[in-house]
Amino acid sequence: MRCLFLLILFVNGVTGLFAQAPDSVTVTGRIENLSVRLYRQSPAVSVSRSNILQPDEELVRPGDIQPDGRFRLTLPLLFPYEEMEFRFGNVRTTFLAAPGTVEIRLNADSLYAAEVPFRFGGTLAEVNQELARYKAYEFKNRRKTDPRKLAERVNRPPASNIPSVLMSEFMSTFDAYQRNRQVPPLLTEYQTSLARSEGAIYLYEKFLAENLSMVKGISEELMPPNDPFLTVSKAIAYDRMATYYESRVAQQTVGQGGRSVPAPLLAGLLLRYGKRIEETERSRLAEIVEKNAAQSRDMSLLNRVLNRNADTLSDIVSYESYRAQIKSAVDSTRNAYLMGRVLARSFPELSLKDIQTLYTHAAPQMSVPVVRQSLEEIYRLQAKDSASIRQVVQTMASQTSADNAYEVLPGVFVLQNWRSGKDILDEIRRMARGRLAYIITYTNAEPGTRLAALQARQLATEFSARDLLVVYLCADGGERDLWQEWVGRNRPPGLNVFSESNQAVGILTSLRAFEFPGATLMGRDGKFIKRGAPLPDKMDEVIRLIRGNL
8 A cells, every 4th residue: 555645637728727726625524432442543534645746655634533533634635526545443435525525424333344334425425425335346346357358459459449448448347336326427437537547557557568659649548638536546547657758768868878958058057056156157157048059168167067066956957857858758748747756756865955946946847737736735745844854953963862762743752873773672662662563664775665664654543652653763874864854854653763874784683674664563562573564555464463463
């Protein structure tokens, strides 16, 4: 499961469809007959949604449950209709959100007895109630796709039949469901959008694996620009599209050494962002920009000034270099999504200052409103917590000699140690005394492993802090400043540990976590229950393992 807390329109003629300011949906409801035991196990609900530029992450919004079982939370919307998932404990349901209020009620006494324990009200109540029934039907009746037979049908000419073949395949279960039922038209439109996206995922993966050129018109039919639904499948489909076109770009630039930033553009960037430039250099840079041309002798000047400002300009130059490659190889209708995607991917690897600089430079270039809004959402999630980051950094600076873990934000503890791996493990045992501990190990050097640590935050909404301590162990040394910003920006509830390289060997050996990411479950007595535990991308397995040992 991807830890979650958005689609691009292909043609400029329809970009105005989603150009309005972002809206929001309020999710409210009540868990009836909520027992003290169930409340203690799951004191919060959560709702997750996707962002088209980060399909491998969920955007999760937790909401505390009141003693009478009521809950309420609000989430932004960038599309007219967005697919979301509601979770309470290990019970979950998919629902469709639109501006307004979605009401969700469930009875704790029949959570695991009723086939459809959820009752919907408010916005899209009829659609969501029918969707819950369909999901129960789909779970029992979904026909497994035969890859060989589907490939034979897709390969059969003419190519113009490919969309209808794929739609027939991925709509088959819903078609059987609605054959003898009256379903809301919006539900049919939503399922049609899902089927298109699943078809696009299949097609781009097939064309990428077989190094085939996309047939004109097919992608647009499966990914129409005016589709008002945002779903997880759609975000994945656009990610597969981007992977396909990035591969084509890489093939076209093999042997060319890639494309560098044009000299006039680089001169303009130096004038705009450079800090240490002499007047004679500034004058010549201005001439290059004005004439939109540079001479061979200007290359040394450009390189000299660039090296002097590398700390400020390296990320921007890398972005512009990639933009030049994409612009030369991919039509403009796909440009905005590809550029937004590369920015969103780079943010977690950068400091807050560098994120702000890169976003300020690139955001005005985003001509497609929904891409710009999706990027802005990711940027705000990364940058909004500057006050928290400052507090974390200042607190850690004042506690450098602390022997034990200490709190830097409410519910967020850190251990920035200078001790052995054994001492780190002893401190984890001390912090977890009387409760289970789920330890996720990751590394600054690999952004994908930090994603696993972010996904582990969901456990704080699934379990009470009295029962479970989540430990986020950064075990490769690396940049301490980046780790501090990560803690302040993401505020992962539980214990955050930074281990220097010489300490990491000892603790990783004890955990037997020789690859990143890794996970371990420790018992209430401090003994290991399971080394090599399921990772947070298989959250259902993690939850079952923890519940089975409470």
